[in-house]
Structures are given as C-alpha cells and as structure tokens.
Amino acid sequence: MDNVERTVMPGDEIAAAEEYVCGPGTYELEGKIFASVAGRLRLDLREKVAEVKPFNPPAQLKSGDIVIGTVSAIRSSMAEVEISEIEGTERGITGDVDASLHVSKMSSRYVEDVRDVYRLGDYVRARVVQVSPSVQIVTDADDFGVIKALCSQCRSAMVLKGRDVYCENCERAERRKIARGYSTVE
C-alpha cells in the first residue's frame, strides 16, 4: 500500500478520526480530521498518521537545528547566546531565542574558563539539543564554534591566525573555539 500525498488547504477534510491519528498540521473536529495549514498531505498507511507538511512553515527551533547567534552574556560555567537565525530558513524565529551553552559542551576538549573559548559579541554556529523548558545548544564539533570573533578590547573583527584569532588593530591574539569555515559565512 502506497502512502497518499496531495495538496491541501486549511480547512480541507482529510480523513475520519477513526482512521488516522492527527499529526502535525492537522486538527480534529467532530470525528473528522482537517488540515490546518496549506501544504502537502501525507497519509501514512502503516502508522495511520495524517500529517500536513506546510509549504511555508514558521521557523520554530527544533532539536537538531543548526543555528547562528551572538554571545550575549558570559557566566562562570556557561555562555548565553541569542539565536538570530536557523540555518536554511529566512524567516524570523518563533518563540524563545535565548539559548544557553554549557562549558562542558563548548568544545570536544576540556575548557578551563568560558573566556578561553568565547567572548561577548562573538558570532557562533551551534546545534540545538533541547528546546523546552529552555533552549540548550552545543558547539562540541568541528563545524561549530565562533564564525566571527570581535576583539575584546577594540570590538573590531578579528582574523584567523593559526589556531587563534588576531586583531590587526590592537596587534594581539585571543583564543577561541573556532568553527570550520571561520569568517567565510555571514
């Protein structure tokens, strides 16, 4: 048996509630299942789930999303990051955008002090591991970390020099957990 796929609009009747379970993008009313968004309907004949994949879904953080944000506060054992974008979408994020990043999840190595890997205002790329009750992100992989660092003294953008970042203005280097592809992304 093949799964059924077709285009539906909000309010379109999909199936009877006895037949399928209400998946995302659908709702149940008086024993029937209706679509709540415009998208592609998928009736899973094995799992008996009816779901609608929206054409233009709102950007909601999910576990596993790759996100870009800025470091908004440094605490003794964690950094707070304000997420500005989910990679791969252009829409503004729905809901909570303040994420926390614990020292133990900043790098694959041991981190003594948060300030050895992140400074205030750094642009970071990270992966979401938890959304509720609070947003938690991790950067313990090569792809994650600082994608653009700001000098802690003059706030100008720093360039990559070896395994450190270097401020041409102040002629000094700082340590960071650098993401693969530093400063090649905006």
Added chain:
Amino acid sequence: MGGGSTDIKLIDEKGIRLDGRRVDQLRPIKIEAGVLKNADGSAYVEWGKNKVLAAVYGPREAHPRHIQDPTRAVVDVIYNMCSFSVEERVRPGPGRRSVEISKVIADAFRNVIFTEQFPRAKIDVYIEILQANAGTRCAGVVAASVALADAGVPMMDLVPACAAGKANNQLILDLGKEEDNVGQADLPTAIVPKTGEIVLLQMDGHLTQDEFDRALQMSMNACMQIYELQKDALRRRYATSANDAPDTEEVRQ
C-alpha cells in the same frame, strides 16, 4: 449610510443596479497570494474597485515582553487606509474607524488561528487599503486570511467575508459605494465555512428581523463563493513551487 434618502434610484425595474449587477451578484474578485517577498505571508485582493494588500509577519517574538501571553500567541491586526485610497485625502494614521475595524478583524481571526501552538509569540497582520470603494473590511478579511495561510499559520479554516444590505427597499449583495452611502442598511459578515460560525458581524442602518435573516443568508452564500476563490489563489501560489505532482486521489478502503 447617509440619511437613507430613497429617492435616488439605485436599482431599475429589471432589478439591475447602477454598476450593471443583479441584486444577488458579487463584484468581480481577484485574489493573489504571496505577492510580497519580505513578508512571511501576503495576499493582494481586487474586489470591484477595492484594492487591498495584506501582509503577515510571524509568529515571531512578541515585543515589548509584557504583551506576551505564556499560553498563546497574540494576534494583532492593523487596518490602514492609504491617504490616497478615497477621493478626499484620508488623514494618515489610525483613526476611530480604522481602530474599530482592526479590532473586529483581529477578534475574527483569534477564533480560527491555533494561537496556543505559539506561546509568547505575536502574529502581525497588516491590511493596507490602497483603493476603497465600499466593503473594504470584508476585502481586508479575505486578503488577511489568504496571507495568514500563505504564512503557514495553522488555522481552522480560511475566513471569507462579504456584505449584504438594503437599498431602495430591496435586499442587495455586496454593496457598492453609492449603495453604501445612500442605502438603508449594510451587513458585513465573516464566517468559518467549516462550522458555519460567524466570526464578524456588524450592522449599520435598519433591517427587520425577516430582512436580517435573508440578508445574512445572502452574504453567507456569497462567502462560500469567495471561499473557493481564496483556496484557488493559494493553490495557484503553490502550484508553481515545483513540489506539486499531479494530485493522487485519496484511496479509501
């Protein structure tokens, strides 16, 4: 509604109105979805001489934070008439009339949007009246609901809207400007086609109970026609987004 002077002839002996319509005929309606690139969802509606643009932003973080509701999203509608939308220049900015219309439209949409899926968020709906010729609140509702669907906001159903009214002692559908100005009553209605619920109903002028019932029926029937146009506009919008393989008919065991 003017003074309700009935000496101006709005409907001739054959039941044909000033603009050539029958008493139960809508003005031509054109709906287009996804016209604005920067908005999360948008729609443009031409309804007779009305031209309405609707844009939806969100669900996004609500600011200032004290307006956030931890249980559901806040729905905010701003209905605005452009200064050039009618013959006499409209003073820009919110006025008594536009604040009222914004409020009743927002109330209508709060009934259909699944706001509880987006706690602490805000959904902004902007309705711009580029050109007005009676019935702009209905055109605004029609445009806004297509824009909301285009933005992927989950809702119970699309919301079509239409007005009925009375002029020259006859019930008429979808009042034009002259009919609105010198007619006897105007009854804008917005419904949820799925359940038949009325989410917006206002009345200006006088109707008897019997006339009211018949006028309501007329506008609800017209809403069903508009509902099809709304769905068609959305289908056209997404037919071009490639992932529209020929529709497979639903298999029923």
